[in-house]
Amino acid sequence: MHNAPKVTLLDDTLAFPPVEEAWEGLLAIGGDLSEARLIAAYEHGVFPWYGENDPILWWAPEKRSVLFLENLHIAKSMRSVLNRNQFELRIDTAFDQVIQTCADVRSHKEGTWISKDIIKAYIRLHEIGLAHSFEAWLGEKLVGGLYGVSIGRMFFGESMFSIESNASKFCFIQLVQWAESNAYGPIDCQISNSHLTSMGATIIPREEYSKILRTYLSAGKTRRGMWTIHK
Structure with a gap:
């Protein structure tokens, strides 16, 4: 039985986990799209990408x-x-x-x-x-x-x-x-x-x-x- 991947669930803080922790490029879930969080994301090498009915997904692909x-x-x-x-x-x-x-x-x-x-x-x-x-x-x-x-x-x-x-x-x-x-x-x-x-x-x-x-x-x-x- 394989262990489920561990993906960080974001809270009110703006910190993202190290990008090396991304699972198949997915680094974190949740949070918001405030200006402060988006700036923090880009400065960390992360960007949001998700479907209309999905939670906010934050990505740091292994290949860029x-x-x-x-x-x-x-x-x-x-x-x-x-x-x-x-x-x-x-x-x-x-x-x-x-x-x-x-x-x-x-x-x-x-x-x-x-x-x-x-x-x-x-x-x-x-x-x-x-x-x-x-x-x-x-x-x-x-x-x-x-x-x-x-x-x-x-x-x-x-x-x-x-x-x-x-x-x-x-x-x-x-x-x-x-x-x-x-x-x-x-x-x-x-x-x-x-x-x-x-x-x-x-x-x-x-x-x-x-x-x-x-x-x-x-x-x-x-x-x-x-x-x-x-x-």
């Missing part, structure tokens, strides 16, 4: 997807899109719309983990200047975007969407270039997928990710507030 900025791959077809100036980049002008559209697009495809509570929590992070959106516009129509959290010199990517072909890739490229010009560390992509892998994301062990996290959390003051293209 990251994009080292110098490894960004831009396909020839994508370079053509960039050269044509097909999309207009805006940053932090429609965060609520970006996260809601990420939820809607995923819900129509395979279901979404971006619940109403998640949306409210990340909008709060945006309002205090820690969550940001990169947006692709065609005229006055939002056609692609991504959002994530920034603490220190780390950017933790959460989700992206495209209504027009290549719009999310455009946003990701703009994020990487912005991060590079502002001395950020690798982009945390959390969980690997073919879309990110095609753009240069790679898998690293949790131990290596933790070292990167410690380095770049302390590499500079957190850039709170609304971001701009030239900041």
Whole structure:
């Protein structure tokens, strides 16, 4: 008879157990989505990911997807899109719309983990200047975007969407270039997928990710507030 895995049940304190205690990536259950707890989670290398009717689940995967900025791959077809100036980049002008559209697009495809509570929590992070959106516009129509959290010199990517072909890739490229010009560390992509892998994301062990996290959390003051293209 196998022993059941021991997963920490969170209480009112903000402390997370060591990430090495994660069972198949799952580190803890419960708690809340307050700004303080989400900040503590990201600083600890942990993120929330759970279904609509599930308790809050906190993850620290053994294998982490990251994009080292110098490894960004831009396909020839994508370079053509960039050269044509097909999309207009805006940053932090429609965060609520970006996260809601990420939820809607995923819900129509395979279901979404971006619940109403998640949306409210990340909008709060945006309002205090820690969550940001990169947006692709065609005229006055939002056609692609991504959002994530920034603490220190780390950017933790959460989700992206495209209504027009290549719009999310455009946003990701703009994020990487912005991060590079502002001395950020690798982009945390959390969980690997073919879309990110095609753009240069790679898998690293949790131990290596933790070292990167410690380095770049302390590499500079957190850039709170609304971001701009030239900041």
